[in-house]
Amino acid sequence: MEEAVEDAVDDAVDEQPPKRPTMKDIAREAGVSASAVSFALNNRSGVSPGTRARIERVAERLGWRPHSAARALSGERAGVLGMVLARPAGSLGVESFFLQLMSGIQRALAPRDQALLFQMADGLEAECELYRRWWAEGRVDGVLVVDPRTEDPRPALLASLGLPAVVVGGAEPTDGPDRRDAAAAGLSSVWADDAAAMVTVVRHLYELGHRRIAHIAGVGGFTHTERRIRALREEAERTGLADARSVTTDYTDAQGAEAARRLLALPTPPTALICDNEVMAVAAVSVATETGHSVPRDVSIVSWEDSVLCRTLHPQLTSLSRDTEEFGRHAAQQLLDVLTGGPRRRVEVPLPRLTPRESTAPAPEHR
Structure with missing residues (x-):
């Protein structure tokens, strides 16, 4: 033995x-x-x-x-696309948006035998340094750029390197000599109309009688965050809302809960909260319950993103529903098209659809 x-x-x-x-x-x-x-x-x-x-x-x-490094040295493609996320690592595991986005990206890449190189970065400067290294080493054929900023150095950097890119969530083009967006750099973008989506949510709440609306927003300086904040402010002015404000966060449940706690502790608290993702919306429901506010009797809550959390929580969360996987597929397909000589384009995805559920109801003073 x-x-x-x-x-x-x-x-x-x-x-x-x-x-x-x-x-x-x-x-x-x-x-x-x-x-x-x-x-x-x-x-x-x-x-x-x-x-x-x-x-x-x-x-x-x-x-x-073929070895990818050898292919890069010979001028051939690496067969790899890159994506960098400069956010706190803890925010990725709890938010469904990026998981669904990456699933859609894979749907586009798999039939073309393309790989996705994904990496977290500690801030925008580190992200830009990654792009420089990837370009110098021939590691990737192109990149998908997420979380565009209002003051964003990445489009101009990628254009100067000649590294093909598609900006995911890029804003509509703006005028002025200081533009630093994807369109100014000649890059493609895939985007959603966040301003129109915010108007949809505000009008739903307004029709329910809400006049004090607070927005628990994402990261300040992100173009989609700023578009939502601006749209809320403009819609408040148009409809004469007594009180409408936005509070920026890092998208995590901890900061979402802290923002909800501060807002609900005001002498005259909001009667409706709009949360920029479902994680913060769930946190807001928890804080409301802890502080003696009933949802939706005392405060209505809306999630910007829809997910299984929204549908299984009690009360079920009113949410903006969109096909995030399709969003990711569109972005990856656009980059693949650019790599094969296709034109650079701006692709607008369908407007998110508001799905009313149990978390929104008439404002307390209108019952």
């Missing part, structure tokens, strides 16, 4: 990991020179059709695949 165990251990030690096949291996098997293999597999002239076919058959049988 001991001898059998020792033999098995010896066999395991002697067993070497499989060796990655090289062009020299293919040349030896096919009976040709290494240069002929290089010409054939890099789709260059210099070998006959019959020799090329024989080399390709041997390469397939041996399981040979």
Whole structure:
């Protein structure tokens, strides 16, 4: 028994990991020179059709695949797209938006045998440094840029590097000599009309009699955050709302709860809260319950994003519903189109649809 165990251990030690096949291996098997293999597999002239076919058959049988670094050095594509997220790492695991967005991106990439290189960065400067390194090393063919800012150095940087990019959530073009958006840099973008979506939510609450509306917003300086804040302010002016304000956060449940706690502790608290994601909306419901406010009797709550959390919480959350996976697919497909010589475009996705549920009701003074 001991001898059998020792033999098995010896066999395991002697067993070497499989060796990655090289062009020299293919040349030896096919009976040709290494240069002929290089010409054939890099789709260059210099070998006959019959020799090329024989080399390709041997390469397939041996399981040979081109090395990404070698392809980059030879000017070929790496077969990889990049995406960097400069947000707190803790915000990614709880918010459904990015998980659905990345699922949609994969739907577009998988049939094209493209990979996604995803990395977190500690701030915008670190993100820009990553782009410079990826470009210098030939690591990626192009990048998907998320969370566009009102003062954003990334579009101009990517344009100067010549690194193809699509800005996800890019704003509508603005005028002026100091523009730093995707359109000014000549990049493609895929975006949603956050201003129109905010108007939809505010009008729903206004029709229910709410005149004191607070917005628990995302990160200040993000273009979609600023568009929502501006749209709330303009709609408040148009309809004569007594009180409408926005409070910025980092999208986490902790800051969402803190913002809700401060707002509900005001001498005259809001009767409706609009939360920029479902995580903060759930946190707001919890804070309302803790502080003796009934949802929706005392305060109505709306989530900007819809997810299973919104549908399983009690009360169920009124939400803006959109196909985030399709949003991601559109963005990735646009980048793939650019890489194959397609035009740079601005693609607007359909307006999110408001889905009323149990968390919104007539304002207390209008019942």
